[in-house]
Amino acid sequence: MKNWPLWEIFVRSKAGLSHKHFGSLHAADEAMAIENARDVYCRRNEGVSIWVVKSEHITASDPADADPLFEPAKDKVYRHPTFYVLPDEVGHM
Template sequence: MSSTKSWPLWEVFIRSKKGLNHKHVGSLHASDADMAIENARDVYTRRQEGISIWVVESINLTASDPKIKDSMFEPAADKIYRHPTFYNLPDELKHM
């Protein structure tokens, strides 16, 4: 299909249950936001995967450039002190 005829692409985010965050689950085509929500409901929540849906038109996303991923992400690789793993936790704390 030519780009003028196909529906725009939308990214879908589903919250699986209360308290959790919305997670990207995939994308789909829809002519408008309402239809995108309904399509997401039918495509991504028919097996009870969620209780809340966000959609955003893919064109509105800004993504990092994969070509500069070395400079973007490599520098964090050797900063292990940024992970809070150097504390001795008391035994009473079970769920950290």
């Protein structure tokens, strides 16, 4: 069991919402990963759908790159659509 791969688990909590990352667990293959996810993460009525992805298939950004990747966005407030006056007829957006 030490050589069971790690899986990332995504659960859709109800129809219409997107799958969210819930956590990770070990399983021998995808079928077992689904069953384990059902038992570990969906015992309390948390979900209606499960996705499992082998952790090794996820490519993550490097924390060391955080400055060039994310810092430049911080002073570009004009990219938020908050400088427009919405007509009342539009209601909530």
